[in-house]
Amino acid sequence: FSLMMPTCGEWFKWWRGPARKVTLVMVGLDNAGKTTTVKGIQGGEFPSKVLPTVGFSKVDVKQDKFEVTIFDLGGGERIRGIWKKYYPESHGVVFVVDSSDIRRIQETKATIAEVLRHPWVSGKPVLVLANKQDHEGALAVGEIIEHLSLEKLVNRNQCPCQVEPCSAVASCGKKADGPIENGLNWLLRSIGEDYEAIRERVRRDTERQRAHEERENTYHKRYESSHVFHTHPDILISCLSRAGSPWS
Ligand SMILES: Nc1nc2c(ncn2[C@@H]2O[C@H](COP(=O)(O)OP(=O)(O)OP(=O)(O)O)[C@@H](O)[C@H]2O)c(=O)[nH]1
Ligand SMILES: [Mg+2]
Numbered sequence: 001f002s003l004m005m006p007t008c009g010e011w012f013k014w015w016r017g018p019a020r021k022v023t024l025v026m027v028g029l030d031n032a033g034k035t036t037t038v039k040g041i042q043g044g045e046f047p048s049k050v051l052p053t054v055g056f057s058k059v060d061v062k063q064d065k066f067e068v069t070i071f072d073l074g075g076g077e078r079i080r081g082i083w084k085k086y087y088p089e090s091h092g093v094v095f096v097v098d099s100s101d102i103r104r105i106q107e108t109k110a111t112i113a114e115v116l117r118h119p120w121v122s123g124k125p126v127l128v129l130a131n132k133q134d135h136e137g138a139l140a141v142g143e144i145i146e147h148l149s150l151e152k153l154v155n156r157n158q159c160p161c162q163v164e165p166c167s168a169v170a171s172c173g174k175k176a177d178g179p180i181e182n183g184l185n186w187l188l189r190s191i192g193e194d195y196e197a198i199r200e201r202v203r204r205d206t207e208r209q210r211a212h213e214e215r216e217n218t219y220h221k222r223y224e225s226s227h228v229f230h231t232h233p234d235i236l237i238s239c240l241s242r243a244g245s246p247w248s
Contacts, residue, residue: 019062022191023069023202025086027115028096029108030075033131036168037096038072040180052076056086066188070094080111087120088205091191091198094127094183097144099165100135105147112148120205122157124198125190127164127183134167141165162186 026034035050038059053074061068071086073079095112098104112128115121130144141163145151154161164183171178191198 017065019065019067020192020195021067021069022091022188023071023089024092024094024187025083025090026070026072026094026096027080027083027111028075028129029098029101029104029111030077031101032075032096032098033129033168034072034075034094034096037094037129037131037166037180038070040168040171041070041184053079055079056082063184063188066192068188083115084118084120085209087118088209089202090121090124091202092125092127092187093121093159094129094187096129096131096168097148098132099130099138099140099144100132102137102139105139109148112150113153116153116157116159120209122159123201125160125187126154127162127187129168129180129183130163130165131168133165134170160190162190 026038028034030052035053035057038057039050041061042059053072054076056071056073059070059072061070071090073083073086093115095115097108097112101108116126128144128148128150130139130141132138139147145163150161150163153159162183164179164186166179166183168180171180
């Protein structure tokens with residue numbers, strides 16, 4: 001499921017061309033290490049305390065010829081509903097797994113399956129970071145692939161995929177050449193090799209999302225106006241009188 005390599009001429013044309021804007025969405029269960037990973041990509045020192053992300057945080061980084069916007073989304077169960085709002089504008093996905101949390105591996109499996117089969121995600125490149133490898137007893141890459149049935153999942157959804165074992169904590173404040181950097185470079189290269197097609201896909205998905213939201217708004221407006229109709233004072237009075245109101 002890997003993408004075709006471009007020719008030397010195409011590479012040369014690309015390197016001489018303008019910087020490419022890429023949007024990535026970073027998802028995964030709460031506590032997986034997404035925000036710590038993003039801090040590492042930004043090149044900062046190891047953060048002494050990382051709070052759970054409520055909603056999202058947006059980070060801009062420059063990587064080679066790419067201007068990258070990363071949406072680091074909160075992974076808490078009640079926040080996951082917002083993830084899909086970021087799928088249409090994303091060129092690729094980073095899914096972070098806590099490799100040391102074997103108790104939640106089934107939840108991780110169900111969550112990644114839901115992300116990859118979403119119509120605004122399938123077909124796009126996905127980087128899976130098997131994080132927290134510094135923990136004793138962390139699942140190795142092979143075990144993660146097996147537990148998540150990843151091969152079947154990416155083939156079914158036509159998502160080019162790479163899995164990198166890493167430790168976001170260990171990579172913070174270090175020169176950017178570790179597994180997270182390798183993974184990010186792979187993801188950007190995959191997007192770069194198919195840039196025009198993915199850009200067109202992003203344009204189409206964003207348009208569909210807008211149309212979908214407009215339809216929902218119209219529905220809500222209609223619902224609100226019918227709600228107003230049902231609470232009309234005359235109707236309220238007639239309900240009260242049926243219930244044996246003292247005024248009847
Ligand atoms: N040992 C170890 N701890 C890590 C690693 N990455 C993150 N952590 C710790 O795991 C905890 C959660 O990290 P976050 O980066 O906040 O996780 P998150 O995925 O952003 O969580 P939400 O924002 O709630 O979705 C923090 O205490 C981090 O210090 C790692 O590679 N190794
Ligand atoms: Mg976070």
